[in-house]
Amino acid sequence: MAKGNVSLSVIRRLPRYHRFLRELAEGGVVRISSGDLSKRMGLTASQIRQDLNCFGGFGQQGYGYNVKALYEEISKILGLGISRKTILIGAGNLGRAVTQHMDFSARGFELIGMFDVNPELIGEKIGGVEIYDSSYIAEFCEKHHPTIAILCIPKEAAKELAKVLVSHGIKGFWNFSHYDLAIDYDDIAVENVHLGDSLSILCYRVHELENSDEGAPAEK
Amino acid sequence: MAKGNVSLSVIRRLPRYHRFLRELAEGGVVRISSGDLSKRMGLTASQIRQDLNCFGGFGQQGYGYNVKALYEEISKILGLGISRKTILIGAGNLGRAVTQHMDFSARGFELIGMFDVNPELIGEKIGGVEIYDSSYIAEFCEKHHPTIAILCIPKEAAKELAKVLVSHGIKGFWNFSHYDLAIDYDDIAVENVHLGDSLSILCYRVHELENSDEGAPAEK
Numbered sequence: 001m002a003k004g005n006v007s008l009s010v011i012r013r014l015p016r017y018h019r020f021l022r023e024l025a026e027g028g029v030v031r032i033s034s035g036d037l038s039k040r041m042g043l044t045a046s047q048i049r050q051d052l053n054c055f056g057g058f059g060q061q062g063y064g065y066n067v068k069a070l071y072e073e074i075s076k077i078l079g080l081g082i083s084r085k086t087i088l089i090g091a092g093n094l095g096r097a098v099t100q101h102m103d104f105s106a107r108g109f110e111l112i113g114m115f116d117v118n119p120e121l122i123g124e125k126i127g128g129v130e131i132y133d134s135s136y137i138a139e140f141c142e143k144h145h146p147t148i149a150i151l152c153i154p155k156e157a158a159k160e161l162a163k164v165l166v167s168h169g170i171k172g173f174w175n176f177s178h179y180d181l182a183i184d185y186d187d188i189a190v191e192n193v194h195l196g197d198s199l200s201i202l203c204y205r206v207h208e209l210e211n212s213d214e215g216a217p218a219e220k
Numbered sequence: 221m222a223k224g225n226v227s228l229s230v231i232r233r234l235p236r237y238h239r240f241l242r243e244l245a246e247g248g249v250v251r252i253s254s255g256d257l258s259k260r261m262g263l264t265a266s267q268i269r270q271d272l273n274c275f276g277g278f279g280q281q282g283y284g285y286n287v288k289a290l291y292e293e294i295s296k297i298l299g300l301g302i303s304r305k306t307i308l309i310g311a312g313n314l315g316r317a318v319t320q321h322m323d324f325s326a327r328g329f330e331l332i333g334m335f336d337v338n339p340e341l342i343g344e345k346i347g348g349v350e351i352y353d354s355s356y357i358a359e360f361c362e363k364h365h366p367t368i369a370i371l372c373i374p375k376e377a378a379k380e381l382a383k384v385l386v387s388h389g390i391k392g393f394w395n396f397s398h399y400d401l402a403i404d405y406d407d408i409a410v411e412n413v414h415l416g417d418s419l420s421i422l423c424y425r426v427h428e429l430e431n432s433d434e435g436a437p438a439e440k
Contacts, residue, residue, distance in 0.1 A: 018420065042400065078420050084423075100314075107423055172426040180262065183261070191418055197236060198394070205409035206367070
């Protein structure tokens with residue numbers, strides 16, 4: 001629908017709408033008002049109306065939203081369900097946890113190979129996906145044409161490796177390394193996951209609560 | 221400094237400033253201009269000046285920022301370095317990866333116990349921290365007074381368990397379960413980590429790139 005008007009902050013909220021709508025649909029809910037949705041999601045009804053109006057035509061005054069239609073439209077906007085060959089670099093603790101924890105295929109990511117520099121891991125399979133030697137990455141890319149790479153490697157290795165991967169056809173990075181990849185590339189999709197930053201934000205929130213407990217009014 | 225004026229979106233960027241400033245300090249850099257910092261961070265110099273002006277007094281026209289002073293001020297604002305007793309619930313793949321991957325103590329989180337319902341895991345130690353039976357959580361909290369809980373458990377378990385934890389003194393949650401905890405609690409600090417949402421955003425970004433490749437102009 002009217003995609004050109006959708007800001008990044010609305011896009012960032014779409015996966016949440018998507019999750020809630022899926023649950024509603026699974027629970028047999030056919031229509032939902034922005035008021036009900038707002039109670040479930042902890043957003044204001046007006047925020048929800050504003051966000052969803054970006055995609056046009058789903059809410060009807062007094063009738064609420066068609067859950068299934070809205071769910072499918074958001075799936076389409078997010079580009080979910082298109083199959084994309086994906087590789088994961090760094091089969092250490094984090095890489096393995098990500099592999100075992102995530103339902104990649106539900107989002108259209110088909111994990112076809114994992115890579116590590118640790119010789120003890122080579123040949124092992126996780127969830128049916130084999131771990132190869134990292135020196136084989138370029139050849140593997142030429143042969144199998146993955147377009148997405150998940151980076152679970154240290155910061156020091158990420159910058160150089162990203163260059164190699166981009167030159168071999170990788171278009172999107174899910175980046176758990178502490179290196180901000182997006183800085184180097186304009187025409188590549190990067191989603192950085194900084195768990196450390198997230199933990200720092202929790203720290204800030206707790207600190208703020210503690211200070212407001214001590215009598216100082218909570219500041220916005 | 222002038223904390224009352226700092227918006228959530230600036231706060232969200234603080235951990236990144238913090239990371240970059242630490243690296244600069246470690247590299248022996250004493251002062252840096254907003255222009256240089258902007259090149260490294262991929263933000264505009266004016267954005268950086270605006271963000272950092274919220275804390276007052278660090279930039280001097282023509283002299284740049286004092287790296288160490290700014291780093292320390294941001295540490296203080298984030299509440300880093302205050303020691304907080306922390307427990308982790310769910311010692312499966314994700315919980316173990318988080319434990320082994322994160323430098324908790326650098327941010328003032330002291331991991332004092334892990335909990336799981338799987339009897340095979342009870343008694344095991346990860347990074348020196350013991351895994352206890354989940355039925356022991358309440359008693360453990362009464363004895364050791366942790367204030368932070370990391371939830372690496374399924375959505376279904378998160379809601380009920382959060383209630384128990386809050387009633388036993390937990391003030392902050394780092395929540396990897398797919399349940400949006402913040403909705404239930406006003407006076408508790410919650411940082412939700414939705415890896416699935418992040419992967420959906422990557423999906424959107426790649427999809428957007430593909431569409432712009434096909435000739436349609438990229439829309440904002």
